[in-house]
Amino acid sequence: xxxxxxxxxxxxxxxxxxxLPGIGQKTAxxxxxxxxxxxxxxxxxxxxxxxxxxxxxxxxxxxxxxSESDPCSICGNLKRDASLVCVVEQPGDLLAxxxxxxxxxxxxxxxxxxxxxxxxxxxxxxxxxxxARINSGTIKEIFxxxxxTVPGEATASFLIDRLHKRPVLLTRLxxxxxxxxxxxxxxxxxxxxAIESRSETR
Amino acid sequence: xxxxxxxxxxxxxxxxxxxLPGIGQKTAxxxxxxxxxxxxxxxxxxxxxxxxxxxxxxxxxxxxxxSESDPCSICGNLKRDASLVCVVEQPGDLLAxxxxxxxxxxxxxxxxxxxxxxxxxxxxxxxxxxxARINSGTIKEIFxxxxxTVPGEATASFLIDRLHKRPVLLTRLxxxxxxxxxxxxxxxxxxxxAIESRSETR
Numbered sequence: 001x002x003x004x005x006x007x008x009x010x011x012x013x014x015x016x017x018x019x020l021p022g023i024g025q026k027t028a029x030x031x032x033x034x035x036x037x038x039x040x041x042x043x044x045x046x047x048x049x050x051x052x053x054x055x056x057x058x059x060x061x062x063x064x065x066x067s068e069s070d071p072c073s074i075c076g077n078l079k080r081d082a083s084l085v086c087v088v089e090q091p092g093d094l095l096a097x098x099x100x101x102x103x104x105x106x107x108x109x110x111x112x113x114x115x116x117x118x119x120x121x122x123x124x125x126x127x128x129x130x131x132a133r134i135n136s137g138t139i140k141e142i143f144x145x146x147x148x149t150v151p152g153e154a155t156a157s158f159l160i161d162r163l164h165k166r167p168v169l170l171t172r173l174x175x176x177x178x179x180x181x182x183x184x185x186x187x188x189x190x191x192x193x194a195i196e197s198r199s200e201t202r
Numbered sequence: 203x204x205x206x207x208x209x210x211x212x213x214x215x216x217x218x219x220x221x222l223p224g225i226g227q228k229t230a231x232x233x234x235x236x237x238x239x240x241x242x243x244x245x246x247x248x249x250x251x252x253x254x255x256x257x258x259x260x261x262x263x264x265x266x267x268x269s270e271s272d273p274c275s276i277c278g279n280l281k282r283d284a285s286l287v288c289v290v291e292q293p294g295d296l297l298a299x300x301x302x303x304x305x306x307x308x309x310x311x312x313x314x315x316x317x318x319x320x321x322x323x324x325x326x327x328x329x330x331x332x333x334a335r336i337n338s339g340t341i342k343e344i345f346x347x348x349x350x351t352v353p354g355e356a357t358a359s360f361l362i363d364r365l366h367k368r369p370v371l372l373t374r375l376x377x378x379x380x381x382x383x384x385x386x387x388x389x390x391x392x393x394x395x396a397i398e399s400r401s402e403t404r
Contacts, residue, residue: 005300007270009258013251019244021236022229031222032255033294036268040256042221047252049215053234054242056211066238068209092235098207 010036062133064109064126065091074106081105083140087130087159089113089147097145105143108133113151114158122158130159134166141169148175212238264335266311266328267293276308283307285342289332289361291315291349299347307345310335315353316360324360332361336368343371350377 006014010032017028035043059065060072063085067073074080074094084105088094094107110125133139144159146152160170176194177186186194208216212234219230237245261267262274265287269275276282276296286307290296296309312327335341346361348354362372378396379388388396 005267005275005297007259007268009251009254009270010268013248013255016248016251020233022232027224029294029297030224033292034223035252036255036259037292043252043255046215046218047249049211049218050237050245050249050252052211053215053238053245057209057238065207066209066212068211073207090235090239092231095207095231 063107064111064129065094065107079104082138084143085130085133085139085141086143086145088145089152089155093145093147105141110146110155113146113149113155115151122162125155127159127162131163131166134163134168139168141171143171143173145173148173265309266313266331267296267309281306284340286345287332287335287341287343288345288347290347291354291357295347295349307343312348312357315348315351315357317353324364327357329361329364333365333368336365336370341370343373345373345375347375350375 013035014025014028014032017023017031018025023031035046056068057066058068058070060067060070060075062071062075065072065074069076081104085108086094086097086103086105087108087110088097089110089112091109094109097103097107108126108130110127110130112120112125114120114122114125130142134142142159142163144156146156146159156172163170174197175190176197177183177190183191215237216227216230216234219225219233220227225233237248258270259268260270260272262269262272262277264273264277267274267276271278283306287310288296288299288305288307289310289312290299291312291314293311296311299305299309310328310332312329312332314322314327316322316324316327332344336344344361344365346358348358348361358374362374365372376399377392378399379385379392385393
């Protein structure tokens with residue numbers, strides 16, 4: 001009923017915006033209306049940025065993160081430790097770890113997690129490429145930093161299984177109570193993991 | 203620090219997305235990453251929709267809503283009552299009233315509310331155009347449906363002041379308790395207004 005009064009060009013934009021994660025019909029309408037109210041050059045600028053995106057960004061041939069240069073700024077940085085490689089699910093995870101500010105190694109992006117239901121097996125992830133990097137002989141430590149979700153844990157287990165005979169140290173991101181959190185509000189799985197992984201005071 | 207590892211083309215898209223209402227740095231990063239992970243033609247489709255938006259949509263010369271035709275589908279609909287005109291702040295308000303489904307008149311979009319702090323006075327809104335429509339003589343009722351916010355109320359008062367000598371009936375959207383709301387959770391201003399506007403049972 002209301003569709004009749006929404007101009008088709010606006011409706012098209014709204015439907016396209018709806019395909020993005022976390023954007024429903026209402027948010028998409030609000031965004032579309034705002035873009036329409038603002039000057040046309042702002043919409044053009046956003047359209048340009050979208051058009052440029054895929055043409056100027058590629059995957060780094062070493063770590064498979066998104067980058068405009070190959071190798072990326074991290075793989076090409078001689079000040080970083082090439083013997084330590086952090087394995088993450090997605091480029092967004094790399095950013096999160098970079099923001100933490102205390103990791104100075106290289107990365108390896110899997111581009112997903114094992115998810116048999118969605119048809120994503122080891123061949124769909126950059127696992128062979130990780131093994132090829134290990135074969136090259138410069139890597140001493142593989143630091144697995146997949147998320148502590150069910151598929152993230154499954155992927156980590158798979159990697160540990162596959163790599164434990166290689167001459168590299170396998171490490172994992174610690175799980176526990178978030179900084180500043182009151183123990184009584186922690187869920188029991190997190191608390192159990194934090195107790196299990198308790199460390200000696202220094 | 204993290205900027206260094208975000209490719210400039212992605213950073214540009216993220217900054218453009220940040221300009222939209224309700225989208226902060228984190229949401230924009232997530233959206234940008236998602237768009238980058240998905241096929242390039244999806245980004246192109248969204249870019250196309252954005253580019254087309256302003257070129258195919260104009261303001262209806264009668265009610266000033268966004269439309270691809272002039273007059274718009276409402277002003278051009280002979281089945282609708284042209285003697286009843288609903289005055290709203292923005293085209294989005296028109297959609298909300300259309301969705302309610304029980305209004306069969308025409309509209310008039312002010313394109314804003316009075317806001318002296320932002321330099322928006324009566325001349326910046328489509329008030330002269332509303333007066334011209336009244337002068338044309340077909341309008342019997344002006345139904346003011348601005349929001350019940352401070353600037354919305356101020357705009358309504360201004361319109362009532364300006365139009366009360368005209369030979370048209372001036373009406374306003376009713377304020378009261380939302381449907382299905384428990385009285386004890388209503389704020390006192392809404393409750394006071396609802397008591398004031400109480401109506402006789404039929």
